[in-house]
Amino acid sequence: AQTVTQSQPEMSVQEAETVTLSCTYDTSESDYYLFWYKQPPSRQMILVIRQEAYKQQNATENRFSVNFQKAAKSFSLKISDSQLGDAAMYFCAYRSINNAGNMLTFGGGTRLMVKP
Amino acid sequence: DAGVTQSPTHLIKTRGQQVTLRCSPKSGHDTVSWYQQALGQGPQFIFQYYEEEERQRGNFPDRFSGHQFPNYSSELNVNALLLGDSALYLCASSLEGPNSPLHFGIGTRLTGT
Numbered sequence: 001a002q003t004v005t006q007s008q009p010e011m012s013v014q015e016a017e018t019v020t021l022s023c024t025y026d027t028s029e030s031d032y033y034l035f036w037y038k039q040p041p042s043r044q045m046i047l048v049i050r051q052e053a054y055k056q057q058n059a060t061e062n063r064f065s066v067n068f069q070k071a072a073k074s075f076s077l078k079i080s081d082s083q084l085g086d087a088a089m090y091f092c093a094y095r096s097i098n099n100a101g102n103m104l105t106f107g108g109g110t111r112l113m114v115k116p
Numbered sequence: 117d118a119g120v121t122q123s124p125t126h127l128i129k130t131r132g133q134q135v136t137l138r139c140s141p142k143s144g145h146d147t148v149s150w151y152q153q154a155l156g157q158g159p160q161f162i163f164q165y166y167e168e169e170e171r172q173r174g175n176f177p178d179r180f181s182g183h184q185f186p187n188y189s190s191e192l193n194v195n196a197l198l199l200g201d202s203a204l205y206l207c208a209s210s211l212e213g214p215n216s217p218l219h220f221g222i223g224t225r226l227t228g229t
Contacts, residue, residue: 004158033214043204045159045220091158095214101172102214103149106158 002027002094006107013082014115020067021077021110023092033095034068035104036077040088048090051075053097079112087114118143120221122207128227135194135201137224141209148190149218150182151206159206165190166212199228 003026013019025034036048051059051068058066063083067076079086092107121140129135141148147166151159161174165184179195188209194201204225208218 006158042222043206044222045206045208045218047217050217093158097214101149101164101166102147102210102216102218103161103164103172103174104151104159104218105161108158109156 002029002032002096002105004092004094004105004107006092006110008110009108010111010113012113012115013079015082015084017082018078018080019082019112021079021090021092021112023075023077023107025073025075025092025094025107027073027094027096029096029098031097033097034066034075035093035095036064036066036075037091037093037106038086038088039091039109045091049077082114084114084116087112120207120209120219122205122221122224124224125222126225126227128229129197131197131199131228133197135197135226137192137194137205137207137226138189139192139207139209139221140189141207142219145209145211145219146188147210147212147216148184148188149208149210150190150192151208152176153204153206153223155203162192194226197228202226202228 034051038046063080093104149164150162153159163173168184184190204223206223207221210216
């Protein structure tokens with residue numbers, strides 16, 4: 001079974017600065033998807049960024065980018081030019097490419113605080 | 117275009133009671149998944165429904181059951197409620213297949229007393 005670990009329960013960043021959230025995972029599969037989701041106080045999970053394991057290029061979405069290290073099983077999220085609206089819980093998630101469904105395995109989350 | 121809608125948003129039930137939560141998927145989606153998110157933790161997969169059948173199930177007891185209707189909406193039922201079942205229950209919908217992104221609702225906050 002796959003596991004996802006987020007070792008930082010809380011992180012803090014100054015507005016306009018850059019912050020990196022860490023995620024490691026364990027799997028015996030060679031192909032899979034990795035995700036970062038944001039959960040603001042409104043509770044709705046919002047997809048931030050997605051990475052396919054077979055792609056060597058790191059995914060980027062505007063101010064959000066990842067550092068995907070497949071051999072190390074590491075998948076960190078970098079948020080540049082942090083904004084007050086970035087404050088939320090962030091969850092790293094894994095999805096197998098092999099099963100028929102699209103079940104996600106989530107990490108425990110990192111609470112990001114943004115200081116004005 | 118309505119996204120994923122869940123009802124109710126909050127629910128308080130007594131230990132031992134049966135609970136029913138409801139989910140309407142995003143328009144055009146045919147697959148519904150349910151997750152349990154305990155306070156301060158990441159969501160845990162309960163099960164997934166496709167074509168009105170349970171296709172995949174996580175590590176949850178049989179007290180947790182579900183149903184998908186012909187219009188793709190879904191119900192999550194919890195029998196013999198335990199205090200430990202208190203959590204946020206998230207519904208997510210998608211198109212069938214591992215390449216389709218999940219769209220989440222805002223969840224139902226279930227509190228057992």
